[in-house]
Amino acid sequence: MLKPDLLILGAGYSALACARQARDFYGRMTGTTRTPDRLDTLAAAGIHPRLFDGAANSKVEAALARANHLLVSIAPKEDGDPVLSSLGEALEAATGITWICYLSTVGVYGDHDGAWVDEESECRPGQKRSIQRLAAERAWQDFAREKGVRLAILRLSGIYGPGRNTFVNIANGTARRLIKPGQVFNRIHRDDIAAAFFAAAQVEADGIFNITDDEPAPPQDVVAFACELAGVEPPPETDFETAELSPMARSFYGENKRVANAKSKRELGMEYAWPDYRIALRGMWREESWR
Numbered sequence: 001m002l003k004p005d006l007l008i009l010g011a012g013y014s015a016l017a018c019a020r021q022a023r024d025f026y027g028r029m030t031g032t033t034r035t036p037d038r039l040d041t042l043a044a045a046g047i048h049p050r051l052f053d054g055a056a057n058s059k060v061e062a063a064l065a066r067a068n069h070l071l072v073s074i075a076p077k078e079d080g081d082p083v084l085s086s087l088g089e090a091l092e093a094a095t096g097i098t099w100i101c102y103l104s105t106v107g108v109y110g111d112h113d114g115a116w117v118d119e120e121s122e123c124r125p126g127q128k129r130s131i132q133r134l135a136a137e138r139a140w141q142d143f144a145r146e147k148g149v150r151l152a153i154l155r156l157s158g159i160y161g162p163g164r165n166t167f168v169n170i171a172n173g174t175a176r177r178l179i180k181p182g183q184v185f186n187r188i189h190r191d192d193i194a195a196a197f198f199a200a201a202q203v204e205a206d207g208i209f210n211i212t213d214d215e216p217a218p219p220q221d222v223v224a225f226a227c228e229l230a231g232v233e234p235p236p237e238t239d240f241e242t243a244e245l246s247p248m249a250r251s252f253y254g255e256n257k258r259v260a261n262a263k264s265k266r267e268l269g270m271e272y273a274w275p276d277y278r279i280a281l282r283g284m285w286r287e288e289s290w291r
Contacts (some may be wrong), residue, residue, distance in 0.1 A: 003027030004068035004098075006201075009052065011042055013158060014103060014193045015073040019047055021194035021199055030063040055080040063088040068096050069201060073103040075129075076136035083138055091143065099204040100144055100151045101197060106186065106210060108134040108155065112257040114182055119155075119208045119263050127251050136209075150206040154196055156213035157259055161190030166226040166281065167290040175227070177220040178253070180240035184216040185252075186259045188273035197283050199268040209264045215276035216258040222277045229285045 003026055008015050011031030023046050031042050032052035042049035050059050054077075064070075074082055084091070091097075107130035108123045125131045128267065137153055144151035160166075169175035181192050188211055196211045220237065227234040240253060264270040274280040284290040 003224070005066050005096075006030070006069045006071060007063045007067035008032065008071045008073065010072065010074035011038075011047060011049075012073060013164070014156070014190055015045075015071055016042070016072060016177075017161070017190045017194040018197040020045055021191075022198045023124045025198065025201065026069070028066070030067070032060060034262040056085055056086045056090065060087065064090045064094045064097075066096065067094060068098050069204075070097060070100045071103070071197065072100065072140070072229055076132040078132065079137050081136040084136075084143060086235075094148070097147070097149055099201070100140065100149060101200060102137065102140050102151065102153045103193075104137055104153050104155045105130065105133055105157045106157045106212060106257070106259045107255070108137065108165065109255075109257055109259070111255040114256045114258065116185065119210060126254065150204045152200045152205040153208045154193070154200070154211045155208060155259075156193060157188045158187035159188055159190060159193065160280075161290065162289055164190075165284065165290050166222055167230060167284065169223075170226060170230055170232060175223050175235055176243075177235050177237045178224050178240045178243055178245075179220055179237050180253055183240070183253060183256055184218055184258060186212040186216045187222075187277060188212050189280055192270075192272050192274055195273065196264060196268060196270055197247050199270060203268075205268060207267070209268060210259050210261050211264055211270075212259045212261045213272060213275055213277070213280075214261065217277055222281070225278060226281050226285075229281055 006026045008031035011033055029047045031047040032050045034053045039049040052060050072083055108125050109117045109121055110126050111125040111275045123134055125134050193211055222232045
């Protein structure tokens, strides 16, 4: 049986982990990046690298013509999804595509005052970036429906992993314990994103799936626990209302929800390797995989 070909549109932090996880499943993997200095990184991961900055080019169009699976991990813009807008004709002409995976965000649910949400919950995003993301989801759903291919939308919570985590923030002096009563966040380790992609790819899963840990938790608790493991004093508690924050950082605290992952376990067979922040931080500290 021939192995499928994968085209990754936006082979960044999470998508690169997906490719490494599924390397033996695919006959060929091609991935795009905006910057020439990442071409060698993709090649080292067994990915045929291509430059793509939002403008159609012959090499990316050729990769589309060969592809059976697409992994889309490029953020939308004000004028829509850059892949659909710049590669629409090539996508329409690509006859080999049978499955698309779109990496989205739980931000599309918006604020639910700390209540639990699942894939059937109302999406009411308040932030501009999340409104654009929901519009992109719907555009891909329309495209998949018209083309007659299966589409998995993986809604990801706050992403962490090697080089991007609380231990790194402690080491570089940027860790903070912001206190906003009742505020919780879900998180997801990069390796669990990769596992979810691989599980979905093998069955060409169709539908929306929350890919997130089991325990939404106050962010200050995560910082305190990481400091305990690292053997350092935690930063002082800071009241959220009076803290000096960038507009982007403050916007994350404007939405509060608990995201359920039961569907991913039930339909994709997901067994999260990093199901809560305590297990994750202990493991990353023990294995030194946080660096």
